[in-house]
Amino acid sequence: MHSTVKAAKTKRSLGARAADVFLSDYFVLYMSLAYVAVLAPFLPVLLAPANLSNVLSNMWPLLVVAVGQTFVLAIAGIDLSQGAVVGLTSVVGAMLIATMADPVVLANAPVWGLVLTESGGPFGQMEWGFLLGIAVMVAVAAAIGAANGASVAVFGMPPFMVTLVGLISVGALAIYLTQSENIRHLPDAYVMLGKGDIASVHLGPKDTPQIPRRQIHSFVTYPMLIAIAVALLAHLLLAKTVFGKWVLAIGVNRKAAELSGVPVRRVVVLVFVISAVCAALAAVLYSARLEAGRPTLGEGNFLLDVIGAVVIGGTSLFGGKAKIVWTVFGVLFFVLLSNTLNLMNLSSFQIDMVKGGVILAAALLDVLRTRLMRERMR
Amino acid sequence: MTRTKLLAAAATAALIGVGSAGGAQAATICFAFQDLETEFWIAGHKAITTTLTEAGHTVIERNANEDANRQFEQVRDCIAQGVDGIILIPQDGESAVTIVAEAQDNDVPIAVFNRPPSDLSRGIVVVADNAAIAEQAVDYLVEEALAAAPAGETLTPLIVVGDLGDPNAVGRKEGFYAAIEKHADRFATPIEVASEWDAATALANLEAAVTANPDIDLLFTSSDFLFPTIRSVLEPRGMWKRRGEEGHVLMGGLDGDATACQLIKEGYVDATGVQDLYFEAESAMDAILAAIEAGEAQPNQVIEDPGFALTAANLGEREMDMWGCVLLSEGFLRN
Numbered sequence: 001m002h003s004t005v006k007a008a009k010t011k012r013s014l015g016a017r018a019a020d021v022f023l024s025d026y027f028v029l030y031m032s033l034a035y036v037a038v039l040a041p042f043l044p045v046l047l048a049p050a051n052l053s054n055v056l057s058n059m060w061p062l063l064v065v066a067v068g069q070t071f072v073l074a075i076a077g078i079d080l081s082q083g084a085v086v087g088l089t090s091v092v093g094a095m096l097i098a099t100m101a102d103p104v105v106l107a108n109a110p111v112w113g114l115v116l117t118e119s120g121g122p123f124g125q126m127e128w129g130f131l132l133g134i135a136v137m138v139a140v141a142a143a144i145g146a147a148n149g150a151s152v153a154v155f156g157m158p159p160f161m162v163t164l165v166g167l168i169s170v171g172a173l174a175i176y177l178t179q180s181e182n183i184r185h186l187p188d189a190y191v192m193l194g195k196g197d198i199a200s201v202h203l204g205p206k207d208t209p210q211i212p213r214r215q216i217h218s219f220v221t222y223p224m225l226i227a228i229a230v231a232l233l234a235h236l237l238l239a240k241t242v243f244g245k246w247v248l249a250i251g252v253n254r255k256a257a258e259l260s261g262v263p264v265r266r267v268v269v270l271v272f273v274i275s276a277v278c279a280a281l282a283a284v285l286y287s288a289r290l291e292a293g294r295p296t297l298g299e300g301n302f303l304l305d306v307i308g309a310v311v312i313g314g315t316s317l318f319g320g321k322a323k324i325v326w327t328v329f330g331v332l333f334f335v336l337l338s339n340t341l342n343l344m345n346l347s348s349f350q351i352d353m354v355k356g357g358v359i360l361a362a363a364l365l366d367v368l369r370t371r372l373m374r375e376r377m378r
Numbered sequence: 379m380t381r382t383k384l385l386a387a388a389a390t391a392a393l394i395g396v397g398s399a400g401g402a403q404a405a406t407i408c409f410a411f412q413d414l415e416t417e418f419w420i421a422g423h424k425a426i427t428t429t430l431t432e433a434g435h436t437v438i439e440r441n442a443n444e445d446a447n448r449q450f451e452q453v454r455d456c457i458a459q460g461v462d463g464i465i466l467i468p469q470d471g472e473s474a475v476t477i478v479a480e481a482q483d484n485d486v487p488i489a490v491f492n493r494p495p496s497d498l499s500r501g502i503v504v505v506a507d508n509a510a511i512a513e514q515a516v517d518y519l520v521e522e523a524l525a526a527a528p529a530g531e532t533l534t535p536l537i538v539v540g541d542l543g544d545p546n547a548v549g550r551k552e553g554f555y556a557a558i559e560k561h562a563d564r565f566a567t568p569i570e571v572a573s574e575w576d577a578a579t580a581l582a583n584l585e586a587a588v589t590a591n592p593d594i595d596l597l598f599t600s601s602d603f604l605f606p607t608i609r610s611v612l613e614p615r616g617m618w619k620r621r622g623e624e625g626h627v628l629m630g631g632l633d634g635d636a637t638a639c640q641l642i643k644e645g646y647v648d649a650t651g652v653q654d655l656y657f658e659a660e661s662a663m664d665a666i667l668a669a670i671e672a673g674e675a676q677p678n679q680v681i682e683d684p685g686f687a688l689t690a691a692n693l694g695e696r697e698m699d700m701w702g703c704v705l706l707s708e709g710f711l712r713n
Contacts, residue, residue: 050458058451102496105542180574181542182472184496214457214484290446292472300445342455348441348448 028329053217059335060227061285067234068278070327075250076319077159081166083298085279088174089137094183094293096121097133130190137280145276149269174295183293194288196222235324251319308359309334408456410440411467416603417635425659446473463666464488471496485675489666502665506683511651512553514687515630518649533595536569540600550600602633620645635702636710649689655701
């Protein structure tokens with residue numbers, strides 16, 4: 001009798017512990033570690049320093065966009081225009097800061113002669129001109145975000161429809177401005193923001209006087225610092241300020257938040273501004289690493305990656321439940337997933353199918369976690 | 379020696395033979411391509427993967443699905459995997475520059491197949507002389523147009539332009555204009571239709587252009603893959619006619635694919651500029667394998683494919699020099 005009770009207690013305790021892990025803020029991090037532990041014996045290159053360096057490098061720009069999307073999902077919204085904002089702002093920035101431009105490629109662009117000439121953009125020859133370019137990118141993004149937010153908050157239009165229109169029209173504007181061409185010749189200081197190393201490491205013995213570049217791995221990079229700074233600021237904003245509490249309150253119940261005195265309209269507009277500004281900062285990282293302003297940046301499966309990473313992290317699509325640390329882990333898992341599927345030599349179509357399945361599973365997990373949490377609260 | 383042992387010995391000898399036919403020791407090659415949306419890329423992909431695999435090399439394939447950032451990340455993954463060399467079909471000339479630099483900075487030799495970087499100074503670049511090939515094809519169309527038109531009549535040419543971020547598209551446009559400008563007094567200013575290498579964009583823009591200018595005398599498309607799109611615009615307007623029929627629009631393209639070959643045979647198309655796909659694929663593979671064998675990490679070389687024009691006039695002699703006609707004869711379009 002005594003042993004039966006003890007066994008039941010142990011069993012209950014194990015179940016409760018499993019539920020604790022499942023509901024923990026670090027669940028996705030544990031899942032990522034388990035995923036690596038399971039795959040590492042079959043994919044030895046997975047833990048190679050060069051590969052880990054790549055995983056981190058691929059994580060930073062995606063994290064910046066995902067942080068913005070987290071705010072929108074937290075108010076039970078969605079921002080489909082982020083990819084188009086990335087494309088447009090990358091073009092706007094590039095045409096302002098390019099140090100030269102090729103008339104053969106760009107002479108038919110409407111911006112040719114007005115903003116962009118053979119000697120580049122208006123800020124192209126200034127030492128710190130790239131910072132002015134980034135400021136304009138952020139301002140353009142903020143204006144788009146404000147328009148999206150106002151449409152949702154003031155006119156009561158559904159975020160899905162508003163941002164879908166943004167996706168189409170902002171994307172079209174990006175293509176129109178350069179007639180689909182890319183703008184090259186970005187300043188070196190700008191390019192550094194996307195791929196510059198601050199500290200690199202070499203692991204292993206030094207066999208030759210000159211260590212081959214291939215064996216030197218990026219460790220601390222500019223995109224890493226930018227992404228961590230954005231995530232940290234966003235975390236403070238969402239978790240430690242009244243604004244953050246308002247955001248989550250709107251996501252739980254907009255009407256109740258309104259009745260409680262939350263300035264719902266202002267908060268919703270600001271949330272969409274944050275989302276678009278994050279997209280613009282990501283545009284800096286993406287265009288700098290590819291060394292060109294590209295109107296097609298953010299097209300294709302980009303939104304799947306962004307929303308997928310946030311949802312995998314645990315942010316609820318129904319609103320009211322979001323943490324930046326979840327998004328960090330979600331992006332890490334998502335990038336790891338892409339990386340390992342590549343290492344398995346799967347085709348891009350198979351990779352996208354697996355990613356879709358994982359996102360669906362994450363959405364299902366979200367439902368289960370919410371239900372479990374409610375049961376615990378009773 | 380038993381019969382089984384004899385067979386085993388023969389098989390071993392055959393394998394050794396295959397290995398030596400491959401030349402260099404077995405290498406791991408990353409083949410990163412942007413997509414396989416046209417016959418040219420499909421045939422190029424097949425030629426490269428089949429030849430390398432049969433020569434005993436390992437091929438790691440990466441399809442970027444037309445996403446330059448994804449291709450950049452895939453190439454970096456390949457480098458992390460420790461590949462010996464990279465063959466790249468980039469999304470465009472700009473991303474090619476960045477990716478070539480990334481590979482060379484990491485001491486991995488890289489060859490760019492057919493779609494050249496905007497800067498040709500780095501990497502092995504195998505590229506067709508697009509301007510010269512386009513000019514040859516359009517020269518033929520111009521001669522035919524002038525021969526058929528009454529003296530003094532001004533003719534209207536139209537060009538479907540590719541994505542001008544791709545140096546191939548720029549070269550083809552230059553070749554077209556070079557041919558037209560030889561007889562500038564007989565031709566009106568050419569109508570330019572943007573395609574961005576996208577069939578839907580080409581369809582919309584060509585419909586608008588043909589509606590506004592129904593009296594086109596000569597049409598040149600910067601890629602053969604757009605012929606089905608062109609047909610869907612011209613046919614309902616009664617402008618899709620064979621050579622010799624009233625209302626035939628002189629038409630030419632560039633690539634040399636199976637569809638173009640069939641349309642030239644049927645008389646709807648008059649000429650196409652041919653890129654020697656097999657020469658280009660072989661050159662890219664040979665150059666990258668030679669660099670690996672020599673331990674050369676940053677080989678820089680431009681290999682030019684001179685190409686030629688297949689026309690209704692030389693079809694009988696040169697048909698089987700065109701890769702698309704070879705595929706057609708193998709039943710490619712029946713699949």
